[in-house]
Amino acid sequence: MFVDTVIEDKSLHKPAFLLGLSITVLAFFFAFNFTNTIFGEFLSPVIGNPQESGFFGRLVVSFVLSIIFVLNLLLISFARLKIQIFIVWIELFFLFLAFAYSFDLELAYIFIGEPSKIWLMISKGLFTTIYISAVSIAIATAIAIVGAIAKLSNNGFAYAIASFYTSLFRGLPLLLQIYLIYMGLPQLGFMIDAIPSGIAALSLCYGAYMTEIFRAGIQSIPKGQWEASRALGFKFGLILRKIILPQSIPIIVPPTGNQFIAMLKDSSLVSVLGIWELMFMAKKIGSKDFNNLEMLLTAAMIYWALTIILEMIQARIERKYQQKA
Amino acid sequence: MSIKLGFTKSSIAFAVALLSLNMTVQAGAVYDYIKSNNELMIATDANWAPYSYINDAGEMEGFDVDVGREIAKRMGVEARFITPSWDIITSGNWNMRWDVSVGSMTPTETRSEVLNFPAVYYYTPAGFAVHTDSPITTLAGLNGKNVCTTAASTWEMYLEGSLDMIDAPAFTYKVTPGTITSLADGHTCLDDTRLGAGVRNDGIIDSIPMIQGAIEDGYPIRFLGDPAFFEPLSVATDKGNDDPELDAEIARIIAAMKKDYTLTMMSMKWFKNADGSSNDYTIAF
Numbered sequence: 001m002f003v004d005t006v007i008e009d010k011s012l013h014k015p016a017f018l019l020g021l022s023i024t025v026l027a028f029f030f031a032f033n034f035t036n037t038i039f040g041e042f043l044s045p046v047i048g049n050p051q052e053s054g055f056f057g058r059l060v061v062s063f064v065l066s067i068i069f070v071l072n073l074l075l076i077s078f079a080r081l082k083i084q085i086f087i088v089w090i091e092l093f094f095l096f097l098a099f100a101y102s103f104d105l106e107l108a109y110i111f112i113g114e115p116s117k118i119w120l121m122i123s124k125g126l127f128t129t130i131y132i133s134a135v136s137i138a139i140a141t142a143i144a145i146v147g148a149i150a151k152l153s154n155n156g157f158a159y160a161i162a163s164f165y166t167s168l169f170r171g172l173p174l175l176l177q178i179y180l181i182y183m184g185l186p187q188l189g190f191m192i193d194a195i196p197s198g199i200a201a202l203s204l205c206y207g208a209y210m211t212e213i214f215r216a217g218i219q220s221i222p223k224g225q226w227e228a229s230r231a232l233g234f235k236f237g238l239i240l241r242k243i244i245l246p247q248s249i250p251i252i253v254p255p256t257g258n259q260f261i262a263m264l265k266d267s268s269l270v271s272v273l274g275i276w277e278l279m280f281m282a283k284k285i286g287s288k289d290f291n292n293l294e295m296l297l298t299a300a301m302i303y304w305a306l307t308i309i310l311e312m313i314q315a316r317i318e319r320k321y322q323q324k325a
Numbered sequence: 326m327s328i329k330l331g332f333t334k335s336s337i338a339f340a341v342a343l344l345s346l347n348m349t350v351q352a353g354a355v356y357d358y359i360k361s362n363n364e365l366m367i368a369t370d371a372n373w374a375p376y377s378y379i380n381d382a383g384e385m386e387g388f389d390v391d392v393g394r395e396i397a398k399r400m401g402v403e404a405r406f407i408t409p410s411w412d413i414i415t416s417g418n419w420n421m422r423w424d425v426s427v428g429s430m431t432p433t434e435t436r437s438e439v440l441n442f443p444a445v446y447y448y449t450p451a452g453f454a455v456h457t458d459s460p461i462t463t464l465a466g467l468n469g470k471n472v473c474t475t476a477a478s479t480w481e482m483y484l485e486g487s488l489d490m491i492d493a494p495a496f497t498y499k500v501t502p503g504t505i506t507s508l509a510d511g512h513t514c515l516d517d518t519r520l521g522a523g524v525r526n527d528g529i530i531d532s533i534p535m536i537q538g539a540i541e542d543g544y545p546i547r548f549l550g551d552p553a554f555f556e557p558l559s560v561a562t563d564k565g566n567d568d569p570e571l572d573a574e575i576a577r578i579i580a581a582m583k584k585d586y587t588l589t590m591m592s593m594k595w596f597k598n599a600d601g602s603s604n605d606y607t608i609a610f
Contacts, residue, residue, distance in 0.1 A: 113381045120383045183413070186420035193422065194409070272509075274371075274409035281379070284408075287512045288374040290542040 012077045022070050029062035029069075038102075039065060100297055109291045110298050117285055118298055125281035126302065132195065132277060133264045136202035140263070141256075143207030148214035149240070162211065169208035175269050177201040182273055198270030206263050210256060217252035218244055250321040257314030261307050268303075278302060355562070356571035359424055364405050365397040368419070369428035371408040372512060374538055375595045376429050388595035392446055393427035395587060396560070399578045410509065412477045415440075419563040425575065426561040429532075431479040434489035442559040443572035444579035445492065446588060448609045450533045450552035451480055453500065457545045459522035464550040469503040470527035473518065475511030479556050480530040488554070494609045496554035500530075515539050518546055534596050534604075541599065555609055583607060 011017045034040065035057050040050030043064060047057035072091075076084050101107070110118050150162035169177065181204075182197040192200070221244050229239040268279035278299050286295030359365050369377040369389050380386040385406045397404035407423050414426050417439025429449065432442035453472075455461050461470070474480040482488040484505045486498050506526050508514055515536075517525035529536075533552060540546060560575050562568065582588045593603035 115382070117381075120381075124383050183416070183418065186418065186422075191420050191422070194407075272410050273413070274407055276408070280371075280408075283510065284371045284379045285383075287372050287510075288378040288380070290512075290515065290539055290544060292512060292516060 010077055012074060018070070018074070021073075022066060025069050026062055026066040029065045030058060033058055034065060035061050103293060105294050105297070106291060107294060109286075109289070109294045117295065120285060121278065121281045121295070121298060122302065124276055125278040125299075128195075128275060128277040129264070129267055129279075130306075132199055132202065132270065132275070133260075133267045136199050136206065136267070137260055137263060139199070139203035140206040140210055140259075143203060144210035144214045147207060147211030148218055151211065151215045152218060165204075166208040166211050169204050170212075172205075174201065174205050174266055175272070177205055178269055178272065194270070194273040194275050198267070198273055198275055202263060202267060202270070205266075206259055210259055213255045213259070214248075214252055217248035220251050221247050250318075253317055253321060254314070257310070257317070260314070261310050264306055264310065265303055355421065355424055355566050355568040356574060358421070359400065359402055359571070362402075364403045365393075365400060365425065366423040367393040367397070367404055367406050368409055368414050368423040368426045369393065369406055370411050370414070372411075372510065373429070373532075373535065375534060376532075377406075388447075388591055389427050389429055391591050391595070392582075392588070393425075395582060395591075396425070396427065396575065396578050399581070400574065411475065412509070414561075415477050417563060418565050421563075421566055424562070424571070428561075429558040430561045431493075431556040432491040432559045432561075433479065433482065434491065435482075436561075437491060437564075439564050440561045441564050441567065441572055442491070442561055443575040445557040445559045446579050446582070447592060447606045448494070448555045448557050449606055450555050451483070451530060452533045452536060452552045453528055453530050453549040454518070454536045454539075454546045455528040455549050456518055456522035457547050459527065461522075461528065461549065464499045464553075467500045467502060467528050467549070469501070471504040471506060471523075471525075472500065472502040473506040473508065473514035473526035473529045474531065475514070476507040476509050478511065480532075481505065481507050483554060484530060490556060493557050494555045499550070499553060511535075515544060515546070519544055537599065557609070 012021075035047075035050050035053060039061055040047070040053070040057065043057075043061055044050060047053040047060050050057060050061075053060075076087050079087065110116070113120075115123070147162045147165065150158040151166070153159060172180075178198060178201040181192075181201045182194065185192055185197070218240075225243060225247070226239065229243050234243070267277065271277060271280035271283065274280070282295045282299035283292070286292040369385070371377060371379050371385065373387070373389075375387050377385060377387040377389040385408075390406065393406065394404045409423075411428075414428060415430065415436055417436075426440075427446075429447075430436070430440075430442075432445070436442075453464060453467060455467075461467060472484055474484060479488060479490065483498065484500065484502050486501070488496075488498075506514070506517075511531060514526065514529045514531070518529055528549060529546075530553065533548075536546065536548065540548075560579065562572055562575070579588075588607045589605050592606045596604040596606055598604065
């Protein structure tokens with residue numbers, strides 16, 4: 001945590017800490033009875049039938065599990081930092097896979113058929129999800145810039161409208177906004193289809209959050225910069241574009257990236273309008289053969305992959321601005 | 326004191342004109358619109374095999390889809406399916422987003438406040454099911470228990486004792502559940518039941534072909550008692566855009582489809598029993 005060169009001994013290599021950790025882990029595994037899981041079956045030569053092993057079985061299973069856990073930690077602690085991170089990622093990923101596997105699912109279902117189910121989902125759903133998210137992100141950014149300027153202005157109307165907007169759209173659940181826009185607007189005579197309604201709801205909701213992010217970013221630039229620019233005779237638009245925004249963008253980018261990732265996932269909510277995007281396809285494709293969870297897991301993996309890509313892009317942009325600064 | 330509005334009169338006039346323009350487009354003449362557009366927009370839920378679902382090729386398929394295609398064909402236009410969630414279809418006010426619902430909708434008094442039901446095209450039995458390990462053996466055994474079903478469905482109304490079907494075969498309320506678990510996606514009920522008897526629910530009510538499909542797919546559930554009720558299922562149109570011409574045309578087409586046994590053939594094709602025999606649901610039992 002400290003960015004300096006003082007190197008302390010690893011706490012894992014102190015006997016007292018190791019002992020304390022082992023006892024805590026043992027207590028944890030004992031509290032959550034693992035006897036009736038695959039671990040119990042694995043240890044059945046020692047403890048006999050897991051169901052009838054009782055206290056002894058529970059103790060043996062939790063003891064073995066805690067030994068494995070602590071040994072694993074200890075071994076990893078000797079590796080270099082990058083290798084540590086890599087190993088822990090791989091281990092957690094396999095734990096997740098094991099978790100999914102233990103659902104007793106027909107995972108082959110995802111890949112059967114011509115075209116396979118996963119391809120069906122990608123070909124029919126993924127594009128719509130990306131398309132809706134991308135358009136909404138663009139509109140939300142535009143709304144956020146206008147909203148932030150309005151919130152910072154001295155104009156009563158502009159401030160009132162912008163603050164009412166952020167208050168309303170941050171205060172309502174996104175799902176409710178989707179329904180309100182889809183079912184409410186036609187009552188006023190404005191007929192909009194499912195996809196535009198979804199995009200409108202996503203942009204308005206995330207525009208409200210991003211307005212606050214942009215406002216905070218602009219406000220974080222010291223007042224003196226504005227005053228100095230004015231003293232030099234710059235006009236408002238020029239100050240904002242050439243002086244204030246370039247400095248506030250490095251502050252705005254990280255939270256905005258988070259909003260993009262959140263929006264990509266929240267785009268799944270528009271599935272209630274019957275738009276054939278990832279979530280919709282996941283729910284419907286599996287339902288015919290009653291393999292719902294398989295398809296939901298597939299969708300989970302696709303969303304995850306998408307957000308990892310977005311995170312990588314975000315990290316790149318951040319690095320670029322840090323270099324500039 | 327006179328207040329001067331910042332808005333000009335013309336902008337208000339423009340807004341009013343815009344609204345009224347939309348109104349005039351909406352008013353009536355749905356059938357003319359279908360004809361001129363050469364396309365019948367059909368709303369149906371994509372979650373109900375064998376009625377309507379997404380097949381392995383990623384296209385809509387099922388009994389309702391076949392009926393919808395046939396109606397469009399006999400109108401001489403193309404069929405296009407859209408798949409809003411069930412509660413959005415039943416709440417009416419479609420605003421011409423789609424023209425008809427061919428989605429096995431039961432005409433009820435409540436629904437007829439916002440929708441028209443020009444033609445019943447078949448009947449389907451609804452029944453209860455429980456986990457195979459469930460101690461419950463009779464319908465009365467579900468009294469006071471937790472029963473799961475789809476939100477805004479006739480099954481939910483049946484459980485609530487408020488089923489106001491129009492022109493339906495006579496029925497009695499045989500179950501008074503203690504708790505009704507209504508889920509937006511009725512499939513989740515089946516998945517909940519699979520977890521075990523009494524884990525998330527004690528039983529479900531659903532259409533019998535649907536439960537049959539789940540059993541064939543290896544779900545540990547069994548039917549409980551005889552069918553609870555037979556529901557008539559109708560094509561629906563929007564009352565907000567009332568078009569008697571469209572309703573008359575649909576009624577004519579469905580009557581013709583009954584007469585030349587097209588509907589019977591479709592029913593036999595999609596509604597099979599476990600022993601491979603087919604069901605003709607176009608007549609009420």
